[in-house]
Amino acid sequence: MNPFTLVKIAIRALLRNRMRTFLSVLGIVIGVAAVITMVAMGEGSKQSIKEQMTAMGTNAITIMPNQSRRGGVQSESTEMLEEEDVIAIREKATYINGVSPMVSVGGQAIVGNNNSPTTLSGISADYLKIRNYEIEDGVMFDDEADRMAKVCVVGQAVVRNLFGGENPIGKTIRYKNIPLKVIGTLKAKGSGDFGQDQDDVIFTPYQTVMRRFSSTTSIRQIYANSIGEGYAAKATEEIMNILKERRSWTKPTDPFRVFTQEEMIQTVTSTSDMLSLVLTAIAGISLLVGGIGIMNIMYVSVTERTKEIGLRMAIGARGKDILLQFLIESILISLLGGSIGIGIGIAASEIIKSVMNWPMSISITSVFVSFGVCCATGVFFGWYPARKASRLDPIEALRFE
Amino acid sequence: MQTKTPILSIQNLRRDFKMGTETVHALRGVSYDIYSGEFVTIMGTSGSGKSTMLNILGCMDRPTSGHYILDGEHTETLKRDALAKIRSQKIGFVFQSYNLLSRTTAIENVELPLLYNPAISAAERHHRAIEALKRVGLEGRMNHLPNQLSGGQQQRVAIARALVNDPVIILADEATGNLDTRTSYEIMMIFQELNRQGKTIAFVTHEPDIATFSTRTITLRDGLVKKDVINETVQDAKEAFEALPPPETFEEED
Numbered sequence: 001m002n003p004f005t006l007v008k009i010a011i012r013a014l015l016r017n018r019m020r021t022f023l024s025v026l027g028i029v030i031g032v033a034a035v036i037t038m039v040a041m042g043e044g045s046k047q048s049i050k051e052q053m054t055a056m057g058t059n060a061i062t063i064m065p066n067q068s069r070r071g072g073v074q075s076e077s078t079e080m081l082e083e084e085d086v087i088a089i090r091e092k093a094t095y096i097n098g099v100s101p102m103v104s105v106g107g108q109a110i111v112g113n114n115n116s117p118t119t120l121s122g123i124s125a126d127y128l129k130i131r132n133y134e135i136e137d138g139v140m141f142d143d144e145a146d147r148m149a150k151v152c153v154v155g156q157a158v159v160r161n162l163f164g165g166e167n168p169i170g171k172t173i174r175y176k177n178i179p180l181k182v183i184g185t186l187k188a189k190g191s192g193d194f195g196q197d198q199d200d201v202i203f204t205p206y207q208t209v210m211r212r213f214s215s216t217t218s219i220r221q222i223y224a225n226s227i228g229e230g231y232a233a234k235a236t237e238e239i240m241n242i243l244k245e246r247r248s249w250t251k252p253t254d255p256f257r258v259f260t261q262e263e264m265i266q267t268v269t270s271t272s273d274m275l276s277l278v279l280t281a282i283a284g285i286s287l288l289v290g291g292i293g294i295m296n297i298m299y300v301s302v303t304e305r306t307k308e309i310g311l312r313m314a315i316g317a318r319g320k321d322i323l324l325q326f327l328i329e330s331i332l333i334s335l336l337g338g339s340i341g342i343g344i345g346i347a348a349s350e351i352i353k354s355v356m357n358w359p360m361s362i363s364i365t366s367v368f369v370s371f372g373v374c375c376a377t378g379v380f381f382g383w384y385p386a387r388k389a390s391r392l393d394p395i396e397a398l399r400f401e
Numbered sequence: 402m403q404t405k406t407p408i409l410s411i412q413n414l415r416r417d418f419k420m421g422t423e424t425v426h427a428l429r430g431v432s433y434d435i436y437s438g439e440f441v442t443i444m445g446t447s448g449s450g451k452s453t454m455l456n457i458l459g460c461m462d463r464p465t466s467g468h469y470i471l472d473g474e475h476t477e478t479l480k481r482d483a484l485a486k487i488r489s490q491k492i493g494f495v496f497q498s499y500n501l502l503s504r505t506t507a508i509e510n511v512e513l514p515l516l517y518n519p520a521i522s523a524a525e526r527h528h529r530a531i532e533a534l535k536r537v538g539l540e541g542r543m544n545h546l547p548n549q550l551s552g553g554q555q556q557r558v559a560i561a562r563a564l565v566n567d568p569v570i571i572l573a574d575e576a577t578g579n580l581d582t583r584t585s586y587e588i589m590m591i592f593q594e595l596n597r598q599g600k601t602i603a604f605v606t607h608e609p610d611i612a613t614f615s616t617r618t619i620t621l622r623d624g625l626v627k628k629d630v631i632n633e634t635v636q637d638a639k640e641a642f643e644a645l646p647p648p649e650t651f652e653e654e655d
Contacts, residue, residue: 005516005523016504311500314461315562316489316517318482394461398500 010328017301021333024290024297028337028377029344031287032370036345038283039366041358042276046269048359053265055189055198060130060261061096061235063222063243066254079255080218083210085243086124089224092242095235098126098225101206105213109202110174111162118158120175120202122209123223128186130225138169138184141205148207153184157200173202178212180204232260287370290337291377298330298385309389310397323390330382331375338374342367406473407434408569408601409458414467416453427453429624430467435570435603440596442604442612445621452574454621455605459492459572460484472569489517493563497575499555501547501562508534508543511561518566533561537591553584560591564600571595573604577611583645589614589638614638 014021063085065078081101089099103122108115124143128134141151152173159168168182180202189198210216226235236258249255302309309322346362353360416428427450435441445451456462457469460476461484469476472491476484488494493514501510511530515521521529534540537557547555556576563571573592577585593614596602604615612618613636620628 002519009516012505307500308502311496311502312513312517313485314459314488314494314500315514316485316566318485318517320482321485321517395456398496 006324006328007332009325010332013301013305013325013329014332020297020300024294024333025337025340027290027293028287028334028374029290029341031283031290032338032341032374033345033348034283034286035280035370035373036342036362036366037348037352038279039276040345040349040360040362041352042272042279043361043363043366044353044359046272046276047361049268049272050265053261053268055132058261058265059226059228059232061224061226061232061239062259062261062264063224063239064220064257066257079247081222081256082217082219083206085246086219086222088242088246089222089239090126093224093235093238095227095231095238096224097227098130100124100127100130100223101219102127102221102223103206103209103214103216103219105176105209107176109158109162111168111171114162114164116158116161116200118161118200118202120152120204120209120213122206122213123203124206126225127203127223130223133189134187136185136187137167138182140184141203143205146205148211149205150178150180150208150212151183152180152202152204153186154182154203155186155197155199155201156188157197158202159185161200175202176213180208226260232262236260284373287373287377291334291381294330294333294378295381295385297333298326298382299388301329302326302385302389305389306392306397306400309392310394310400313392313394314398319390322392323386326386326389327379327382330386331378334374334378334382338371341374342371345370406436407470408437408472409435409603410468410470411458412468412470414454414457414464414469416450416457416462417465426624428457428464431621431624431626432467433619433626433629435601437569437601438596438599439617440592440602440604440615441617441619442606442615443619443621444606444609444612445627446607448623449621450624451605451607451621455572455574455603458570458603459494460487485517489514490566491569493566493568493571495556495559495563495571495573495576497578499547499552499559499579501555501558503547506544506546507539507550507558507561510547510558511565514562514566529565530561533565534558536564536595537561551584552580553587556580556584556588557591560588560595564595570601570603573602575606576604577606577608583642583648585611586638586642586645590642593638614641 063081065080083101086099086101089096093099100123105120105122106117107120109118109120125140128140135153138153140153141149154168154173159165162168162173163171168185171182172179173182186199186201206219224235224239226232239258240254240256243249243256247255312322349360349362352358411434412432414428414431415426418425418427431450431454443451443454453462457464460471464477467477471487474487476487479487502513508527508530511533512526515526515529531540531543534543537560539554539557539561542550542554547558550558577588580588589611592602592604596616604611606612613632615632616635617631618628619626
């Protein structure tokens with residue numbers, strides 16, 4: 001029998017039981033749509049995390065005190081970072097091309113009647129290149145010349161919120177009653193950094209924060225920048241050695257935690273990989289259930305049409321013809337379900353993206369793979385019922401009521 | 402009309418069925434020849450082996466031993482697919498319960514056997530189906546569905562389906578069993594007409610009056626041929642039909 005006729009016969013058989021066909025198709029639609037949407041969700045979050053991390057600077061290294069905890073109680077002997085550590089790293093480290101402390105104060109930034117709960121970050125000039133910031137207008141403060149100076153550089157969100165979009169250079173921001181003169185603005189970086197607006201920043205020399213705002217000598221974090229990709233490990237080791245050397249450290253545990261952006265990316269992506277794997281697996285199970293639905297319906301169909309099969313065989317159909325007839329039916333169900341499922345999956349991803357503002361990335365691979373899985377489902381789950389049909393004895397089948 | 406070489410030859414045919422530990426001998430050594438142009442009725446009570454006989458004649462079953470030569474071809478050693486091919490090209494089946502595909506028009510039902518013959522194009526399939534329906538007088542019912550047709554009309558569609566592949570023999574299995582007398586005779590008229598046009602027919606029945614329309618009657622009993630007689634006086638189905646008392650109520654048939 002020619003393939004066109006076979007398909008025609010299959011379509012007619014499927015149309016004869018519209019509701020049943022619809023439900024079998026629906027099973028596959030849900031399975032495929034779920035796979036595509038889930039993969040889009042997983043891929044989307046992975047990509048957006050990667051983008052954010054890259055925006056933060058791929059070569060960035062973060063140094064933090066090692067807050068070893070025992071039974072939830074922070075141990076007394078936590079080593080604190082100091083300005084001297086920053087200086088030591090800057091002078092001695094060879095795999096580093098920038099280093100900056102980070103000390104911050106929370107509070108309200110006030111300009112006239114406007115105020116904004118922006119954190120005041122005390123940094124050194126290197127911070128800009130470590131975190132990929134660029135000056136848009138004005139100048140960056142200088143570590144030596146502006147030591148403890150009441151100056152600041154602000155991000156675009158601050159320009160918008162506190163200055164109504166006007167050029168803020170030369171104007172003053174009051175922070176905890178201390179006036180800070182704006183000497184520069186930063187280029188817009190966009191949101192990111194785990195939901196935190198990277199443009200909503202006020203940078204000031206770290207000595208200004210340490211002496212004028214929080215009167216402390218300890219530094220919460222030190223950021224550094226390795227000289228290039230692949231040097232992160234060496235840079236990390238070097239920094240750790242410098243820090244230990246300064247303290248004549250002999251304990252087996254490290255006094256600080258040093259982690260690189262690459263490690264961060266790896267940690268975060270492996271978490272999101274895991275998440276998208278779980279999501280995809282769940283969606284895959286629903287596709288499997290859809291396939292079992294096809295198999296079930298094909299078994300019912302074969303039993304119900306035993307007499308028809310007997311007749312077809314009596315008038316000359318070979319086992320192969322019957323096998324193909326039923327196989328094509330199940331393949332048609334899964335192809336139809338697959339196509340609609342892909343459509344719905346893509347639409348759902350787009351809707352989630354635009355309505356809920358989630359990062360979604362429709363992967364072409366997932367579309368092809370789920371379509372392929374779909375065809376395979378049709379063949380696999382249609383095979384046994386179809387073979388059962390093809391092996392019927394025409395005499396028995398004709399007698400079937 | 403008989404030629405020297407038989408169209409169908411059965412030699413010492415046996416068919417055993419294993420029913421648990423017992424073996425049932427449905428056919429115990431049947432031999433006969435059917436010649437081209439014959440209209441043979443195969444009679445017998447239930448259990449006589451006539452259904453088994455028909456299944457073997459129809460190439461749906463194989464004998465345990467013996468020979469069955471159809472149109473010069475030994476069929477007893479053929480595989481499933483080869484038997485299917487013989488069914489598709491050399492045999493036309495007419496069943497007691499018509500066995501039409503529901504929700505499928507008359508013409509599509511008739512086209513069905515040709516679907517399994519790749520040598521026949523869609524256009525030829527259609528053309529031959531129309532011709533077959535004309536021969537059974539149903540050219541006006543081609544696009545009707547089985548449930549829109551009377552029993553007699555459905556059986557005529559089934560006969561057209563048996564004709565469409567131009568088989569060497571038409572096998573009918575109690576083809577009038579579900580029909581009343583008038584309609585039965587109408588169906589027999591069609592069979593007689595086809596026989597006059599040269600079709601070889603083997604008609605299984607247990608009704609003696611149906612046998613009177615055939616040219617020869619083979620009677621089976623306990624798996625053996627009990628009688629094999631040429632009917633000297635073949636009753637004309639048309640005359641028999643006209644001799645029937647008129648129906649009290651008009652049937653749905655036109």
